[in-house]
Amino acid sequence: MENIIQVKNLAKIFGNQTALENVNFNVAKGETFGFLGPSGSGKTTTIKILTGQLLQTSGEAEVFGVKNSALNKGSYRKRIGVLSDNSGLYQRLSIEDNMKLYCELYDVPKKRMDEVLDLVNLLEEKKKIVSKLSKGMTQRVLLARTLLHEPELLFLDEPTSALDPANSKQIHEGLRRLNEKGITIFLTTHDMSEAETLCNRVAFLNKGKIQLLDEPKALRRKFADGTLIVELKDGRVVQVPGGAEGADEVYTYMSKNEIASIHSNEPTLGDIFVEITGRELV
Numbered sequence: 001m002e003n004i005i006q007v008k009n010l011a012k013i014f015g016n017q018t019a020l021e022n023v024n025f026n027v028a029k030g031e032t033f034g035f036l037g038p039s040g041s042g043k044t045t046t047i048k049i050l051t052g053q054l055l056q057t058s059g060e061a062e063v064f065g066v067k068n069s070a071l072n073k074g075s076y077r078k079r080i081g082v083l084s085d086n087s088g089l090y091q092r093l094s095i096e097d098n099m100k101l102y103c104e105l106y107d108v109p110k111k112r113m114d115e116v117l118d119l120v121n122l123l124e125e126k127k128k129i130v131s132k133l134s135k136g137m138t139q140r141v142l143l144a145r146t147l148l149h150e151p152e153l154l155f156l157d158e159p160t161s162a163l164d165p166a167n168s169k170q171i172h173e174g175l176r177r178l179n180e181k182g183i184t185i186f187l188t189t190h191d192m193s194e195a196e197t198l199c200n201r202v203a204f205l206n207k208g209k210i211q212l213l214d215e216p217k218a219l220r221r222k223f224a225d226g227t228l229i230v231e232l233k234d235g236r237v238v239q240v241p242g243g244a245e246g247a248d249e250v251y252t253y254m255s256k257n258e259i260a261s262i263h264s265n266e267p268t269l270g271d272i273f274v275e276i277t278g279r280e281l282v
Ligand SMILES: Nc1ncnc2c1ncn2[C@@H]1O[C@H](COP(=O)(O)OP(=O)(O)OP(=O)(O)O)[C@@H](O)[C@H]1O
Pocket: 014, 017, 018, 019, 037, 038, 039, 040, 041, 042, 043, 044, 045, 046
């Protein structure tokens, strides 16, 4: 699988503050890669380095096989979209008029506007004035703007951090559709359920270092305690040991046709993060 991002021994030091230390990872083409960590762990610094806005102190970062220091050339910039929290939308204009302005700025045909508004479910709302939009809608306009020039690689810095669950869900649906179209997504978040629903792989970042990197499912299995959760038809939930020890108990429930569901007792990504780092993801 072709790697779109390759990072080797990356470090960033601001004055006497180490923001990133010995960071290593690759992101494959078409992957949604989650970079998870609490505030101050180095997520935004990583995005800035990978998009050529900031240079590392040491180590290597390549995007599309090109060193990050060379990414400012127009041909590479066009292949990248970055969604961060600096809005840049004209508050008194409609969604449509904002998008038209950006079409001109990016030299993109105006018909592309309707395609991206449709992708984020805003086509019907395009006459609305930006200052009257909810936070979730504004975030979707920003995502649409990021997509105008058809980037192959998207960097999303906490795309749903200020949103309620319903609005987050709409953004998630939009991101899934983008990923189905083959767009590679690098996503930072401190929302573990977001990572779990969207990401093929996640890296846990703590104090500038990657502590774990794997598929969410593999991490949950790895950290499972080996017990089983049996949900019974009468609503009771019992935890039984795995292996031969629990087999008799499970057999008893089964023979009486009492079992509604049975699954391994796996921790959430949030539980694993706390176990590994000793801190919550806030
Ligand atoms: N320009 C800068 N000058 C000095 N220190 C900085 C600078 N930018 C970031 N830092 C420091 O580097 C560390 C990592 O910051 P960064 O913004 O990458 O974290 P983050 O994980 O994105 O946090 P958040 O979730 O709050 O956005 C922090 O300790 C921060 O104070």
